Amino acid sequence: MAFEVATQMDDVIRLEDVYTIYEGEKRPAIRNVNLTVNSNEFIYVVGPNAAGKTTLLETINGLLPPSRGTVYVFGQDVRNNGRKVRCQIGYVPQDFIVDPGEPYTALDVVLMGMYGKIGILRKPDRRDLNNAMRIMKLLGVDELANRSMGKLSGGQQQKVMIARALAKEPKLLLLDEPFSNLDIDSRQRIPSFIEKLHEGSDMTIIIVTHHVSQISKRCERIVVMNNGEKIADEKLTESPFLLKELYQILGTEVFS
Amino acid sequence: MIWLELAIMQRALVGCVLAGLLTGLLGVFVVKMKLSSMGYCMSHGAFAGAALGVAMAVDPLTTALVFSSITALFIGPIADKARLHADVITTIVFPLNMALAFVFLTLSPEVGLKTEVANVLWGSVLSIFYSDVVYLTSICAATLGLIFLFWKELFAIMFNRKLAEADGINTKPFVYFVIFLTGFVVTLSLKLVGGLLIFALLFNPASTTLQFSHDMKKIVFLSPIVGAITCVSGLFVSLFLDLPVGSCIVLVSTFVFALAVLLSPKRRRRRQK
Secondary structure, eight states: OOOOOOOSSSEEEEEEEEEEOOTTOSSOSEEEEEEEEETTOEEEEEOSTTSSHHHHHHHHTTSSOOSEEEEEETTEEHHHHHHHHHTTEEEEOTTOOOOTTOOOBHHHHHHHTTHHHHOTTOOOOHHHHHHHHHHHHHTTOGGGTTSBGGGSOHHHHHHHHHHHHHHTOOSEEEEESTTTTOOHHHHHHHHHHHHHHHHTSOOEEEEEESOGGGOOTTOOEEEEEETTEEEEEEETTTOTTHHHHHHHHHOHHHHO | OGGGGSHHHHHHHHHHHHHHHHHHHHHHHHHHTTOHHHHHHHHHHHHHHHHHHHHHTSOHHHHHHHHHHHHHHIIIIIHHHTTOOHHHHHHHHHHHHHHHHHHHHHTOTTTTTSHHHHHHHHOOGGGOOHHHHHHHHHHHHHHHHHHHHTHHHHHHHHHOHHHHHHTTOOHHHHHHHHHHHHHHHHHHHHHHHOTTTHHHHHHHHHHHHHTTOSOHHHHHHHHHHHHHHHHHHHHHHHHHHTOOHHHHHHHHHHHHHHHHHHHOHHHHHHHHO
16 A cells, blocks of 8 residues: 655654543543654653553554544554554553464464555465564574464464564564563563664654663653653663663562 | 155265354364354354244244344454453353244144244254255355365364464454354354254364364364264264154264263273373
């Protein structure tokens, strides 16, 4: 699907005074959030539980329409062009686990991530299949391609979900607690794989986590959410002590 | 089997095959899209419509189609507009349709539980006309064509609707497509199986096939075959034992489901753990 990315400005994401309220709730899950993310930035969003981190991601990709304010992604208002925008976004939701009886293979799940981008009335072709297998191999799950997704372990499923988000070659990658189920080895290997991917592309990456210990040293910028508000937005290069302060401000027990 | 040479039996046989194929196929989408409760509403909506048709002495098929379309409108677009959860709207619409059906049935007391009313309630081989076979064939061809065209979108929605939206698929039209198509298929199969039991045909073949396979493509291929075989078997049982055809079809498909649960390799593996 042809999609014109607005190049007038360098920002990939722009949130202006954004509030998002869940249906039936009085209190906004995020409020008065202003955020500009430039192309190729690598950002971590941190904060305790119920800080509004997931709401922020789903407001950015338009799954949750903001109740006030405007969200621009690639220069497009997501309220009007959400689906076009989402075709260019790779998204891994939090704690997504497939039930054991579900009849989908891991390869099915990875290929499905591309369906929106491939567009209606078109079938995935050989190139799409090769791309899916290439990403699965890079993440070490290619041998699981024909296994039932529901039969895989939580960590394996999480890697398949990351492969799904990457296979569509997104311009923006939104990962919500993507490493929570990974074993110790994968917790080091998969983030460094994503960092390398980021270095070699113009992809913008936002990773949500409540584990400060998981924040990569190569992370350029940290956005801190608490009680639905953005309480800090710092570049690590400009605030070398930010991580330490985060431990002190928000409490190690919440993040560790 | 001389009775197989009778035109009425040939129509019933073809009707059974088509109704089994269609309900078996659509049932997979209904079950995997978590629209199961919609099946009850839809079958009783069509049943209420057919009952109105009988009471008003007009073609029950037409009124059943109108009622199932209205039911589909309520379960799909209207529920979305009103932001009502699927469980809420189906729980409201299901007894409403039943209540309307009984009101319409009592409006035609001279008919009683004979002829058309009985056909609408529990189906009849004798009520399948040539036109019904033509309608079923047409909707079968249309359904297969549309599912082939939009397979990847339907497949992604069956896996997870929210993820499909997150990947840029407009899920609403496809969910509405399944809801309305289910309404039409249920209505057209109503004469054969009857309004009280038709929803069993939506769930039993799909649930039976889900016991055996981990591959959605195989399930979509096998479920209509299971549906057609159970429908035809039910028809034969009904003819040999002189019992209502709808009841026999549901009894056979329930028996097949029970066998599937007992023999399911998925469950066997789970027990070994």
